[in-house]
Amino acid sequence: QSVLTQPPSVSAAPGQKVTISCSGSSSNIGNNYVSWYQQLPGTAPKLLIYENNKRPSGIPDRFSGSKSGTSATLGITGLQTGDEADYYCGTWDSSLSAHVVFGGGTKLTVL
Amino acid sequence: QLQLQESGPGLVKPSETLSLTCTVSGGSISSSSYYWGWIRQPPGKGLEWIGSIYYSGSTYYNPSLKSRVTISVDTSKNQFSLKLSSVTAADTAVYYCAHMGYMITFGGRNGYFDYWGQGTLVTVSS
Numbered sequence: 237q238s239v240l241t242q243p244p245s246v247s248a249a250p251g252q253k254v255t256i257s258c259s260g261s262s263s264n265i266g267n268n269y270v271s272w273y274q275q276l277p278g279t280a281p282k283l284l285i286y287e288n289n290k291r292p293s294g295i296p297d298r299f300s301g302s303k304s305g306t307s308a309t310l311g312i313t314g315l316q317t318g319d320e321a322d323y324y325c326g327t328w329d330s331s332l333s334a335h336v337v338f339g340g341g342t343k344l345t346v347l
Numbered sequence: 348q349l350q351l352q353e354s355g356p357g358l359v360k361p362s363e364t365l366s367l368t369c370t371v372s373g374g375s376i377s378s379s380s381y382y383w384g385w386i387r388q389p390p391g392k393g394l395e396w397i398g399s400i401y402y403s404g405s406t407y408y409n410p411s412l413k414s415r416v417t418i419s420v421d422t423s424k425n426q427f428s429l430k431l432s433s434v435t436a437a438d439t440a441v442y443y444c445a446h447m448g449y450m451i452t453f454g455g456r457n458g459y460f461d462y463w464g465q466g467t468l469v470t471v472s473s
Contacts, residue, residue, distance in 0.1 A: 238393065268455035273394075280443055280466050281386075281394065286459035324394050328456035335409055336384075336396035336458060 239264060240325055240339035247345040252315050256342045258308040258325030264337055268328040270308040272301055275322045275341075284323075285310065312344070320346045349374045351444050351464035359438075359471050365431040369444030369464060376425045377402040382447040383427045384460060385418060387440040395440075399447050399458075400427055434471045441466040 241259040248254040258270065272285040283292050285301035288308065300311040308325055325339040355367035369383070376383065384399035398408040400418045408416050412431070420427040431438060446462040 269457040269459075271459035273460070280463040281460070282463070283459060283461045286448065286461070287457055292461060326394075326396075326459070328458055330456070333407070333410055333413075334456060335407060336399070338394040338396060341393040 238340040239329060239337040240327065242323075242325060242339035242342045244340070245343045245345065247347055248315050249347050250315050250317060253311065253313045254315060254344065255312075256310040256323050256325075256344070258310070258339050260306050260308075260327065260337075262306060263331040264306075264327050264329040265303065265308055266306040267330060270301065270303050270325055270327045272299075272308075272310045273324045273326065274319075275324065277321070281324065315346050317346050320344055349446055349462045351446065351462060353442060353444050353464045353467040355467065355469070357468060357470060359434055359469060360473050361435055361471055362433055365429070365434050365438060365469055365471070367429045367442055367444075367467065367469070369427050369429075371425045371427075371446075374446075376420060376427065377422050380448070380450060382407075382449045382458070383420065384445050384447045385429045386443045386445060386460065387438075388443070388466075389437075389440040397429065397431075397442075399449075436471050439469065439471045441468050 273281040275281040288303040289301045322341045329337045350372045359365045382399040385397040398418045400406045415432045417430040443466045444464045445460040449458040
């Protein structure tokens with residue numbers, strides 16, 4: 237089981253908006269920054285969001301990130317069929333020795 | 348544009364040591380404020396961070412794997428490496444190397460993987 241909890245799957249129609257949640261605790265999300273990754277089938281993960289809400293160059297503003305307390309959220313607007321992928325949240329955990337943790341992943345289906 | 352490429356055996360026998368190397372091109376492995384990491388993904392499952400290393404040799408390891416993992420860096424070759432000992436079938440996975448932006452601020456630890464290798468499948472089987 238992952239330290240960070242994500243819904244296994246979400247779905248929405250093309251053009252619609254979807255949000256993916258990532259729930260943690262004070263030892264991880266509550267006191268560290270969150271990043272989000274998109275993994276298309278058969279490919280390496282791709283950074284979508286870092287530092288809770290910043291987008292790397294080349295990532296469209298349809299993708300957004302936010303954090304509140306011990307939870308984080310990835311938002312995707314104007315859904316496209318090409319957005320169908322697995323999405324992972326990640327952060328650092330400061331319990332015991334500092335280490336990186338990932339959520340279990342969320343499969344996005346664009347209906 | 349930074350590029351990373353994993354290399355190493357695709358098949359390892361149980362109880363033996365898995366060894367992989369990541370070659371970095373398009374940038375220096377000795378760049379400050381950046382770490383280099385290993386992440387794995389068992390077939391059909393999620394991402395698991397293995398560990399990260401700074402060019403000076405400073406490391407962070409996943410506590411659940413720490414007793415079996417060694418990550419090292421060779422700045423002269425612009426490479427970093429992973430060794431995972433006493434492997435079992437549970438270590439079968441796609442192994443990714445990645446570049447990690449990292450800083451510690453008043454807001455906490457800020458670490459993210461912005462460049463990834465394509466991944467290499469390592470199967471543990473006799």
